[in-house]
Amino acid sequence: MSVVKYCLEIGKLQILAAIMLNSRAKKLMNPVKLAVRSMPLSSQMRFNSFFFRLSVYFVLAIQLVSWSFCYAANKQVIKIAYLTQAQPPPPFLSNLDQFIENKGYHGAVLAIKDNNTTGRFTGQTFALELITVPLEGDVIALFNKAVAKKYDYVVSLLAQDQLLKVADLPAAKGVLFFDAVTRDDSLRNEQCRANVLHMLPSRSMRADALAQYMMKKRWNHWFLVVGANAGDRLYAQAIQRAAKRFGSKIVAEKVWEHTFEARRNAQSDVSVFSQVDDYDVLVVADEQGVFGEYLDYRTWLPRPVIGTQGLIATAWHWTHEQWGAAQIQNRFKELAGRWMEEQDYGAYLAVRAIGEAASRTQSNRPEALKAYLFSERFALQGYKGAPLSFRAWDGQLRQPILLAGPRSSVSVAPIEGFLHPKTELDTLGYDQAESTCKRIENEHK
Amino acid sequence: MNINKKTALILSVLLTSAQAETVFVTLEKDNALALVDPAAGKLIKTTAVGQRPRGIALSPDHKILYIAVSDDNTIKLIDANTLKEIGRLPSGDDPETFALNPQGNRLYVSNEDDSMVTVLDTVKKKPVKQIKVGVEPEGIAVSPDNQWVVSASETTNMLHWIDAKTGAIVENTLVDPRPRAVSFTADSRQVWATSEMAGTLTILDSQTKQIVKTLKFAIPGVASDKIQPVGVVIDKNRNRAYVALGPANRVAVINGQTLTVENYLLVGQRVWNLAFSSDQKWLYTTNGLSNDISIIDLEKQQVTKSIAVGSYPWGIAAKP
Numbered sequence: 195m196s197v198v199k200y201c202l203e204i205g206k207l208q209i210l211a212a213i214m215l216n217s218r219a220k221k222l223m224n225p226v227k228l229a230v231r232s233m234p235l236s237s238q239m240r241f242n243s244f245f246f247r248l249s250v251y252f253v254l255a256i257q258l259v260s261w262s263f264c265y266a267a268n269k270q271v272i273k274i275a276y277l278t279q280a281q282p283p284p285p286f287l288s289n290l291d292q293f294i295e296n297k298g299y300h301g302a303v304l305a306i307k308d309n310n311t312t313g314r315f316t317g318q319t320f321a322l323e324l325i326t327v328p329l330e331g332d333v334i335a336l337f338n339k340a341v342a343k344k345y346d347y348v349v350s351l352l353a354q355d356q357l358l359k360v361a362d363l364p365a366a367k368g369v370l371f372f373d374a375v376t377r378d379d380s381l382r383n384e385q386c387r388a389n390v391l392h393m394l395p396s397r398s399m400r401a402d403a404l405a406q407y408m409m410k411k412r413w414n415h416w417f418l419v420v421g422a423n424a425g426d427r428l429y430a431q432a433i434q435r436a437a438k439r440f441g442s443k444i445v446a447e448k449v450w451e452h453t454f455e456a457r458r459n460a461q462s463d464v465s466v467f468s469q470v471d472d473y474d475v476l477v478v479a480d481e482q483g484v485f486g487e488y489l490d491y492r493t494w495l496p497r498p499v500i501g502t503q504g505l506i507a508t509a510w511h512w513t514h515e516q517w518g519a520a521q522i523q524n525r526f527k528e529l530a531g532r533w534m535e536e537q538d539y540g541a542y543l544a545v546r547a548i549g550e551a552a553s554r555t556q557s558n559r560p561e562a563l564k565a566y567l568f569s570e571r572f573a574l575q576g577y578k579g580a581p582l583s584f585r586a587w588d589g590q591l592r593q594p595i596l597l598a599g600p601r602s603s604v605s606v607a608p609i610e611g612f613l614h615p616k617t618e619l620d621t622l623g624y625d626q627a628e629s630t631c632k633r634i635e636n637e638h639k
Numbered sequence: 640m641n642i643n644k645k646t647a648l649i650l651s652v653l654l655t656s657a658q659a660e661t662v663f664v665t666l667e668k669d670n671a672l673a674l675v676d677p678a679a680g681k682l683i684k685t686t687a688v689g690q691r692p693r694g695i696a697l698s699p700d701h702k703i704l705y706i707a708v709s710d711d712n713t714i715k716l717i718d719a720n721t722l723k724e725i726g727r728l729p730s731g732d733d734p735e736t737f738a739l740n741p742q743g744n745r746l747y748v749s750n751e752d753d754s755m756v757t758v759l760d761t762v763k764k765k766p767v768k769q770i771k772v773g774v775e776p777e778g779i780a781v782s783p784d785n786q787w788v789v790s791a792s793e794t795t796n797m798l799h800w801i802d803a804k805t806g807a808i809v810e811n812t813l814v815d816p817r818p819r820a821v822s823f824t825a826d827s828r829q830v831w832a833t834s835e836m837a838g839t840l841t842i843l844d845s846q847t848k849q850i851v852k853t854l855k856f857a858i859p860g861v862a863s864d865k866i867q868p869v870g871v872v873i874d875k876n877r878n879r880a881y882v883a884l885g886p887a888n889r890v891a892v893i894n895g896q897t898l899t900v901e902n903y904l905l906v907g908q909r910v911w912n913l914a915f916s917s918d919q920k921w922l923y924t925t926n927g928l929s930n931d932i933s934i935i936d937l938e939k940q941q942v943t944k945s946i947a948v949g950s951y952p953w954g955i956a957a958k959p
Contacts, residue, residue: 308774311754312795315773315811518793521751521775528752546794553796553813573816573836575794579886580864581816581836618862 270318272309272558274548275341276302276541277360278351279327284482298351298374299324300530301538302545304522307529309549316553322545327352338365346560349544350390351375351537361387370560372547374540379432382588383624386631391547391567391589393509393540397432399623400507403595403607404477404500405436406621410609413474417497418447419467419489421480429479429502444477446470450485464492477501504599507607510539511598516606519577543582543591547574579606580619588631592619660916661958662923663719664932665692665706668950672706672722677921677934677957680944686722689715694736695954698761699743704956705761707734707748714748714759719958728759729766736820738779738788740803747788749776756790756799758806768806772799778820782827787845789830791818798832800848810848815839819868820912824895825875833868833882840868840882840891842898852898861887870912874919879937881922883910890924890933892940904942906933917959925952 276299283293302322309320325340327333333356341348342365349372350357358381361371371390373381379396395403408416416437420430430447437444448467468476468489476493478501480486486503498504512533515523522542526534534542551563551572566572573581578594585592597605608618620626661683662675670690674683690710697704697719704717707730714734716726730737730748737748745767746759756776758768773795781788781803788801796818800810815834818841822831829851830843840854856866867885874880877895884891886909892902907926910933914923922935926945932952934944 308794311774312797315795315797315799316813518775524752550796550816575817575836579867581838614862617864619864 269313270552270556270558272318272320272347272548272552273345274302274306274320274322274347274349274545275345276322276324276349276351277327277337277341278325279331279333279353279356280329282329294532294535296326297535298349298537298541300526301374301534301540301542302349304526304529304538305542305545305549309545309552312549312553316556318552318556318558320545320549320552327356334359334363337363341369342366346370346558347548347563348372349374349541351541354378354381354385357381357390358385358387361390368560370564372544374544375537378428379624382590383630386588386633388589388633391544391584391591393543393547393591394536395507395509395593395595396590396623397429398435399590399595401429401432401436402439402622403507403597403609404433404505405440405442406607406609406612407505407597407605408442408475408500409440410611413498414442415445415472415474416442417468417470417473417476418444419476419478419480420447420449421478421482421484421486422449422451423482423484425481426479426502429481433477433479433501445473450480464488465494468493468495473497475500476504478503505597505604506599507595507597509536509593509595510534511596511603513598513601513603514577514596516603517577517579518575522577543574543576547572547591550574585620585626586633587626587629588624588633590623592617592622594619595622662914662932663695663697663704663956663958664925664948664952665695665954666949666951667691667693667927667953671949672704672717673948673952674722675932675946675948677916677923677946680934680946682946682948685949688717689713693953694734695956696737696739697956697958698739699741701958703743705737705739705746706954707737709733709735714746716761726764728761728764730759731755731757736777736779738781740781740788741783741785745781745803747779747781747790749779749790751775751777751793754792756788756801770799770801770806770808772808773797773811778818778832780821780823780830782823782845783825784827786827787823787830789821789823789832791821791832793817793819793835796834798830798843812843812848812850814841814850815853820870822871822873824873824877826877829873829877831871831873831880833871835867835869835885838863838866838868840871840893854893854898854900856882856884856887856891856900856903858884858887858889858903861889869910870924872913872915872922874915874937881913881935883913883924885909885911886928888926890922890935902940904935904940906935906942907931907945912953912955914955914957916957923955923957925955927951927953 306320306322327336337360354376373392377397379398382396420426476499478486480502490499551566555562555566576582582593595607608621612621614621659678662677664673671685672688673685689708692706692708694707704719706715708715712732714728714730718725731750734748746761748757754774756770760767772790773792775793776790777793778791788803790799798812799808802809815837817836818832819835820833832841838856842851866887868882870883880893880895882891888908889903894901906924907929909928910924910926912925924933931945931947936943
């Protein structure tokens with residue numbers, strides 16, 4: 195039954211009830227007036243019997259409920275699930291950086307606020323529900339129970355394997371996932387999914403951003419230091435790819451395998467470790483921050499450190515304030531009481547992308563929004579000086595990448611001079627011709 | 640004879656300098672105001688004005704300069720002749736852009752962080768009203784007939800039409816992403832709004848509040864995402880309008896009648912704001928990254944000069 199029809203039926207019912215009640219009051223009276231009249235328990239009142247008053251209140255209650263229902267129905271509601279899994283605190287080097295629980299959520303909350311401010315003028319309401327999978331919890335079971343059939347839009351903070359598990363579920367058909375956390379290249383290539391969009395830059399985009407900067411500085415000889423984790427190896431692969439793409443040379447490559455058995459401190463260890471042939475810059479791949487911070491100032495040769503520590507490539511940084519970024523940094527800090535992290539930025543963009551598509555299409559249907567998100571008209575403001583949009587071939591959000599030191603904004607990639615026939619933003623990461631994603635074909639299967 | 644000649648010369652110098660126009664430029668990073676003699680093509684002087692000055696406007700009688708001093712959280716009133724501070728307005732935090740009404744007794748300021756437009760009484764120096772608008776309001780303009788105030792919110796992507804008499808929002812129009820600046824035509828019948836992220840200009844009818852035309856800028860050899868329109872000015876007969884294109888380093892020349900782009904003029908880097916000379920024969924541009932202003936001869940449609948003024952020139956105003 196359509197909303198309008200329902201509202202009309204409710205209206206009829208009310209009139210009927212009012213007539214019935216009014217027949218006792220001898221004189222026709224509207225139910226609100228009746229209710230007001232019967233409220234004071236004065237002896238003067240003719241119809242002050244308990245049951246009569248009760249029935250009048252009942253009519254009034256129906257009226258209020260249906261009013262609010264019919265009023266709300268005029269507003270279009272866009273419901274978004276925020277799906278995340280509890281994380282154990284990662285290993286950390288010092289207690290300088292406090293462990294932040296639930297990185298990302300505040301970004302989504304800020305974007306919902308922004309969307310609803312716009313919604314005030316367009317008649318749309320945006321709602322966000324936080325759904326957390328416990329540490330060892332079953333993500334599939336929770337998805338089927340709490341998300342499936344209830345939400346068309348999911349902002350995902352899940353790790354790569356978990357995300358794939360839910361995106362491939364039968365119940366996830368027609369659901370659009372906004373991945374606000376992964377950086378994995380395989381997710382954007384051979385493992386890509388038609389219903390998943392990626393908000394943060396991939397490892398290859400980050401590596402290309404750093405490579406462009408090093409090219410500009412003519413730091414063409416790199417010493418690559420790789421950590422022991424799987425992510426570190428993937429990051430190193432992205433660096434190797436970038437070296438090839440931009441014509442730099444990796445003159446030495448070493449794996450950092452520091453264990454307690456080495457019985458040396460970082461001071462002596464790094465000096466010995468870094469005695470390799472001459473190089474311009476040390477590129478470090480240590481995604482968890484296990485040893486990377488120890489490299490700066492301790493290398494055998496005085497050389498800058500770049501990569502996952504030192505000069506980093508990131509989607510967002512607390513030192514960034516250009517292009518209106520100061521405003522969102524302020525708004526975020528006011529909301530969360532801390533600086534905005536990359537995941538917060540990813541989740542913010544995800545919810546804002548949904549909001550932008552919904553307000554432009556005046557729709558809450560995923561097909562309509564998806565079509566808009568991939569159209570030429572979609573241009574998302576990301577506070578980085580260029581409009582953001584999705585790469586149709588792999589669902590990756592194309593965006594400038596910030597290059598930053600611990601306390602300073604250094605540069606923004608793409609670096610001037612790296613050209614592209616369509617948009618310079620596509621000099622970062624896998625371009626259409628290089629991509630192995632069969633996203634569009636997958637969609638038609 | 641000789642003495643007479645000398646006096647005549649001095650007199651003529653005095654006269655021309657008295658008649659010459661002064662261009663005021665706020666320097667965001669220098670915390671200063673630059674004074675430029677555009678006829679001579681010279682920077683006259685710079686004077687400290689407060690932390691991070693941005694928006695600037697001249698009162699209708701040309702006597703008072705209003706300057707948004709963002710990091711001092713105020714709008715300063717500066718005597719346009721003596722350059723002395725004569726007052727401050729309670730603008731709210733971090734003021735950037737604002738607009739004066741034609742009488743000069745009301746000033747509308749965008750409060751970006753609070754999604755608010757504050758109406759200030761410039762005589763009593765007190766806030767009169769606060770109006771809730773979309774997220775990150777920026778561009779703002781009052782119609783010359785004083786009927787409408789239009790506020791553009793950058794993140795909501797809307798123009799809010801505020802009735803100048805009641806201070807209530809009457810209508811909202813969705814425009815392209817990140818609207819930055821709005822400007823009325825002299826007859827108040829049209830509003831021109833630039834959209835920074837879409838690289839477009841939207842022209843709206845003030846009566847119907849509907850979009851008349853959306854113009855997309857395209858420059859051969861310049862990537863489309865570098866074309867980020869900001870400041871827009873329209874001449875009094877709506878013959879031509881000019882749009883600053885930010886990092887595209889160009890000013891677009893638009894035919895005000897056919898609403899088509901006629902030309903792109905190369906100016907300094909990251910051009911943001913524009914101001915006409917009082918006779919509308921010249922156009923001045925602030926170029927934030929090359930630290931200069933460009934002067935465009937509008938009859939010849941040529942850039943004639945660039946004058947280095949200081950770090951991050953932002954706002955610009957011309958005093959006859």
